Amino acid sequence: MPLxxxxxxxxxxxxxxxxxxxxxxxxSRLAPELQAEAVAALTTEAQKRIGLDLLEAIxxxxxxxxxxxxxxxxxxxxxxxxFALRVPDLEARLRRSLAGFGTECLRMAKELRDLxxxx
Amino acid sequence: xxxxxxxxxxxxxxxxxALRDALRxxxxxxxxxxxxxxxxxxxxxxxxxxxxxxxxxxxxxxxLEGESFEERAGLFxxxxxxxxxxxxxxxxxxxxxxxWAMIDEQMTLAAAGDANEVLxxxxxxxxxxxxxxxxxxxxxxxxxSALHERWLLLEAGxxxxxxxxxxALRGLLPQLAANGIAAGENGETARLKTLLAxxxxxxxxxxxxxxxxxSTEVIFSLATAAGAQDDEKKRRLAEEAFDETLxxxxxxxxLESSSDFLRAARADLAAAEGGDESAARRLSVRLRTxxxxxxxxxxxxxxxLSSGFARHPDSKKMSGRLRRLHDVVAAVLMENESNxxxxxxxxxxxxxxxxxxxxxxxxxxAEAAGPLCALAVASGDADPEAYDDDRPMTLIAxxxxxxxxxxxxxxxxxxxxxxxxxxRFEVIANDPKTGSALRAKCAAxxxxxxxxxxxxxxxxRSFGAxxxxxxxxxxxxxxxxxxxxxxxxxxxxAARIAWTGKRGRKMTAGALADDDGAPVGYAAYDPLxxxxxxxxxxxxxxxxxxxxxxxxxxxxxxxxxxGDPDGGFVTAPGVIETID
Numbered sequence: 039m040p041l042x043x044x045x046x047x048x049x050x051x052x053x054x055x056x057x058x059x060x061x062x063x064x065x066s067r068l069a070p071e072l073q074a075e076a077v078a079a080l081t082t083e084a085q086k087r088i089g090l091d092l093l094e095a096i097x098x099x100x101x102x103x104x105x106x107x108x109x110x111x112x113x114x115x116x117x118x119x120x121f122a123l124r125v126p127d128l129e130a131r132l133r134r135s136l137a138g139f140g141t142e143c144l145r146m147a148k149e150l151r152d153l154x155x156x157x
Numbered sequence: 158x159x160x161x162x163x164x165x166x167x168x169x170x171x172x173x174x175a176l177r178d179a180l181r182x183x184x185x186x187x188x189x190x191x192x193x194x195x196x197x198x199x200x201x202x203x204x205x206x207x208x209x210x211x212x213x214x215x216x217x218x219x220x221l222e223g224e225s226f227e228e229r230a231g232l233f234x235x236x237x238x239x240x241x242x243x244x245x246x247x248x249x250x251x252x253x254x255x256x257w258a259m260i261d262e263q264m265t266l267a268a269a270g271d272a273n274e275v276l277x278x279x280x281x282x283x284x285x286x287x288x289x290x291x292x293x294x295x296x297x298x299x300x301x302s303a304l305h306e307r308w309l310l311l312e313a314g315x316x317x318x319x320x321x322x323x324x325a326l327r328g329l330l331p332q333l334a335a336n337g338i339a340a341g342e343n344g345e346t347a348r349l350k351t352l353l354a355x356x357x358x359x360x361x362x363x364x365x366x367x368x369x370x371x372s373t374e375v376i377f378s379l380a381t382a383a384g385a386q387d388d389e390k391k392r393r394l395a396e397e398a399f400d401e402t403l404x405x406x407x408x409x410x411x412l413e414s415s416s417d418f419l420r421a422a423r424a425d426l427a428a429a430e431g432g433d434e435s436a437a438r439r440l441s442v443r444l445r446t447x448x449x450x451x452x453x454x455x456x457x458x459x460x461x462l463s464s465g466f467a468r469h470p471d472s473k474k475m476s477g478r479l480r481r482l483h484d485v486v487a488a489v490l491m492e493n494e495s496n497x498x499x500x501x502x503x504x505x506x507x508x509x510x511x512x513x514x515x516x517x518x519x520x521x522x523a524e525a526a527g528p529l530c531a532l533a534v535a536s537g538d539a540d541p542e543a544y545d546d547d548r549p550m551t552l553i554a555x556x557x558x559x560x561x562x563x564x565x566x567x568x569x570x571x572x573x574x575x576x577x578x579x580x581r582f583e584v585i586a587n588d589p590k591t592g593s594a595l596r597a598k599c600a601a602x603x604x605x606x607x608x609x610x611x612x613x614x615x616x617x618r619s620f621g622a623x624x625x626x627x628x629x630x631x632x633x634x635x636x637x638x639x640x641x642x643x644x645x646x647x648x649x650x651a652a653r654i655a656w657t658g659k660r661g662r663k664m665t666a667g668a669l670a671d672d673d674g675a676p677v678g679y680a681a682y683d684p685l686x687x688x689x690x691x692x693x694x695x696x697x698x699x700x701x702x703x704x705x706x707x708x709x710x711x712x713x714x715x716x717x718x719x720g721d722p723d724g725g726f727v728t729a730p731g732v733i734e735t736i737d
Contacts, residue, residue: 051509052505052506052509061561062561063352065345065349066712069350070344072346072349075353076353076535079353079356079357080353080356081355082502083356083360083510084505085502085505085506086167086360086363086364086502087360087363087499087500087502087505088504088505088506088508088509089500089501089502089503089504089505089506089508089663090360090501090505091362091505091506092505092508093501093504098503101504102508104504105500108503108507117507121507121508125508128508132508132509135505139356142351142356142359144429145358146327146330146352146355146356147348147352149327149330150330150334150348150351150352151348153331153334153348155344
């Protein structure tokens with residue numbers, strides 16, 4: 039699984055993760071627009087997977103509270119405090135989610151790579 | 158492999174005439190597609206035309222509702238609310254509403270012409286080419302059928318179906334990629350877009366299991382059915398139509414236990430069907446206060462359409478109105494799913510930032526071209542102490558191509574200072590005995606490290622600290638002639654070694670590491686050596702602080718020479734004491 043260790047300049051750790059997935063899948067030299075679209079699409083998907091996995095860890099009341107915080111323009115710190123309280127093992131859960139997503143992507147990419155050139 | 162632009166020459170004159178007549182006579186797309194399918198010898202022209210029409214409609218919709226790349230580019234914004242909006246917008250573009258939507262995306266890119274045409278020949282040919290391929294192969298038909306059936310089960314909340322659905326999707330990947338190539342994409346792009354679509358589809362499958370969308374779907378189907386309660390014929394029409402489009406009756410049973418509201422609505426509906434007017438009224442109230450309250454923008458449209466049932470008893474008009482009502486239902490479903498997806502996405506985005514942080518307390522110098530980022534690609538935890546040497550690592554820097562190296566190679570550089578790491582990478586990059594791939598990677602890393610060193614990272618941080626990798630190297634052995642490198646073995650802002658030298662001079666020493674990155678001792682500059690001997694002299698100490706030799710310099714860096722230099726040391730003491 040790709041595992042994010044540091045995200046110095048990008049601010050979005052999931053995007054870093056996705057860029058690594060693409061590189062590992064052999065898509066490190068794409069046209070800029072295609073690269074951007076691929077990163078955007080996979081970043082969205084990875085974030086969804088994290089969210090779907092977290093739904094199993096957060097009760098309904100807390101989930102409603104999260105959306106309320108989000109819609110109310112909560113700061114990053116407020117949201118971080120929310121997760122620290124509601125999902126104590128957040129980082130481990132995220133790493134598992136990302137691991138699953140990364141494994142899934144790389145496996146499909148390999149299968150596609152193994153196809154004959156003209157398919 | 159048949160390409161879209163190859164279809165027209167295959168048509169016989171008679172087929173072309175029939176096609177022209179159909180177009181002039183205002184024939185619908187299905188008719189035209191069937192003529193084309195017959196003309197090129199499709200075995201089952203009806204099935205091909207039906208499938209091609211699905212593809213064509215999706216392609217037209219996407220062409221008309223296409224979004225600019227700039228809109229999607231909001232995903233790169235630092236502000237996650239902008240990203241959230243961009244993500245929602247991206248979803249609504251229907252990237253992967255179904256496997257065929259993925260095909261359409263590729264084909265739409267390849268197709269040309271006016272999107273407002275009644276029937277775009279290029280789009281129709283593309284749709285037909287894909288439909289032919291997908292309907293002519295028995296294995297493919299079976300996979301698509303399995304995919305569809307399992308999708309319905311997913312809607313019903315059967316979690317154990319997900320793996321089987323994923324398996325069916327995997328079987329279809331070659332076909333999706335082939336469709337992309339047939340539509341004019343190169344193999345690389347077609348594979349990538351297939352990968353993106355497959356990931357999106359799997360995400361949607363997971364989303365289905367959340368149940369939120371299915372509940373609303375069934376509730377809405379009940380709402381529209383209730384609108385036809387006053388007329389048996391209308392009710393039958395409504396139910397038929399709903400069965401066709403939503404397959405709601407199966408899912409009602411599976412979802413009954415999941416929602417008290419739904420169970421009550423279901424009971425009211427059954428009673429209303431039996432002639433209980435009060436039940437029908439209760440149902441109407443339930444639905445308006447339940448579902449439509451969540452979608453006020455749609456309430457007016459639904460009520461307007463529903464009220465038309467009574468005014469237009471004619472079955473044909475009724476049928477038309479029902480179809481329009483289905484559009485509303487479809488819009489609700491699409492919006493609801495999009496909202497669910499976005500809610501899940503923003504939860505994930507916020508959580509990832511909460512877990513991994515924005516690193517606002519750790520910013521590179523403003524003049525830095527961009528620091529590296531290290532990622533490990535393997536299973537396991539984040540502790541580099543547990544990493545195997547074979548574990549692949551990816552190093553990413555802004556504006557640079559990602560570099561992939563095994564951890565066993567990379568770990569030798571982790572304790573070194575940025576500048577020392579740069580020098581080592583440069584030496585390897587210029588070594589003709591090294592393979593070209595590794596030389597290229599080291600050259601790229603030397604370039605990035607050089608930019609960082611120039612930006613002020615020279616002395617107080619290690620290469621590993623810059624990558625964000627924690628490490629605690631074990632001490633190495635010191636020996637005569639060994640190569641030495643400047644290091645910061647404790648990571649960042651390592652304690653320098655200080656002592657009071659001869660004549661009360663305050664002196665410092667820097668840590669040294671061997672070729673494997675293991676700490677072996679310290680080097681201290683002998684400040685009076687230049688004044689008295691005419692050259693720089695650096696004393697070398699063991700980890701215990703005992704002076705054992707001095708440094709010599711060559712084009713590859715530093716080497717240890719055991720023993721005192723000619724003329725001895727001037728200010729460097731025989732023993733130093735470390736001060737943390």
